[in-house]
Amino acid sequence: MIFKYNCPRCNKGQNFEGLCLKCKEEIRLEEARKLTPKQIQERQQYLIEHLEDLENLKDEAANYFWDCLALHGIVSEELQREAVKAEVFYPWEIYYHAPEDVRDALIKCLKTTENSMEASHLLECLAMQGDDVTLETFIELKRNPPKWREKLYVDPDIYAENGGWTFDESGKRLAVNYDKCYCFEKKDTGDKAVVIGRTREDRCPHCGGLLVDLISIDGTDKRMDFLNVHGKITATCCPGCICFAEGYSRFELDGSSEACFPYKGMSDNEECYVSDDDCKILENNGLELSEKESHLFAEANDWNAVSIGGFAHWIQDCQISKCPDCGKPMRYLAQLSWETIMAGMCEGTVYVEMCPDCKVISMHHQQT
Ligand SMILES: [Zn+2]
Ligand SMILES: [Zn+2]
Ligand SMILES: [Zn+2]
Structure with missing residues (x-):
């Protein structure tokens, strides 16, 4: 496809002049990160005066609300009181x-x-x-x-x-979640505290595709202390088949892990949707754990979210699985948007949950 214009910031081809939507949003967020306490207060006041817009998530009100909560961890008691009074x-x-x-x-x-x-x-x-x-x-x-x-x-x-x-x-x-949140950045420092999308050598019995360690977290890294796991947590799946069925895997603290097959409802001659080359693209996502902790709702309203802990952005309903071993509800651990980890080749997000007692991981996919 031939495009008439390019976004002056990211160079993406498009049919209109000026910044692309993604760059516009990134610039808006950069600005919102710099909000002063006074400006945050003004935004809370704006929301009090526009509760109906907030309830209907109209652009400005939705942005004001989520910028304050996601980027600054703030929703004022005054806003809460006015909202309940107005039955919003x-x-x-x-x-x-x-x-x-x-x-x-x-x-x-x-x-x-x-x-x-x-x-x-x-x-x-x-x-x-x-x-x-x-x-x-x-x-x-x-x-x-x-x-x-x-x-x-x-x-x-x-x-x-x-x-x-x-x-x-x-x-x-x-x-059923964790009270700290960490996000990811594209950087190249060799930080291996969390590795996303590492290709393995074993293959999926359903589609024959390569398995991947979707996420591997070093619990001994200071930033990951809140997980209270004194070793490695690894979630392993078939990146193709996980989009069609909930999958489980088991991990050991030494970093080893094994996917649990069969996936429910899948046969042993499924089509393979993620080729070996696609796995390489996944592996080269370049994402590394941020140095700094984020607010709990940092990635709770982001379609392209990749984060550990805090609150997820559920594309459909919040879904907490029961541990297949002990029957207790698992804990939401991480979310990985395919858009972000696989260069936009797939849609939707995989949610990773854990039973720390039984060292079991569940993974399920949601999309619109
Ligand atoms: Zn752009
Ligand atoms: Zn498969
Ligand atoms: Zn359990």
Whole structure:
């Protein structure tokens, strides 16, 4: 295809003059990273005055909200109070760790609503709030389901997972994510603390393609201390077949790992979608772990997200798998967008979860 113009920043061919959309967005984010505390406060004020725009994720309001939360870790209590007063229950992240009075207002709405849709949004908002009173409320609602439960697909403990937590039958709180987040950068320093997309020698029994260590994390690197794993965590899969079925792998702390086959519902003569050459492209992604920690929601609103810990950008619904060994909910560990790790050759994102006790990894793919 012949293009008339090139983006002056990245040189990509296109049919219009000026910066491409991706470069425009990158420049916007660079600016947003530099926001001063005063400017952040002004943006929170703008959101209070434009709650309806925020609820409908209109451009400016959505950008203001996500820039403050993702890049600076901020959503003000004032915004939370005004939002609950105006009964704005979306985006749910507004209510992340909201104070007690806001929590109580949300619980009051949840206990009085008869509308299942509204109840569903309120459960998501409270999942983000996530304190012990919310936990008690969710336990109570699971044990004595109100009328609106009939029209919802899942119980409150599954809603809670969106906020990074859940509870077991005895009501004990369990974490299903990690409270630190690290992102990646394209750099060339030889930093091997986390390796993405390393090609292996063994092959997939379904399609014959090469297997890859999708992500391998050195838990002894200082930055990865929060994972509390004193060795290596490796997630292994067939990069082609993982897009069609959830896959598991088992790892040892010495860095070895093995993919678990068969993948559910896959036969042993599937088409191979990722060639050996494609695996090389994946392996040469150039991504290295950032030196600095990011905010928890840094990659929670990014279609091209690659990150460890914090909150994921779920393309469909939040999906926390159960450990096939011990049955407990696994912990969301990482997300890898194919767009970013494979030079745009595939769509969608793979979510990696872990049971640290059983050293089991689950991987599942989502796309629009
Ligand atoms: Zn560009
Ligand atoms: Zn395969
Ligand atoms: Zn387990």
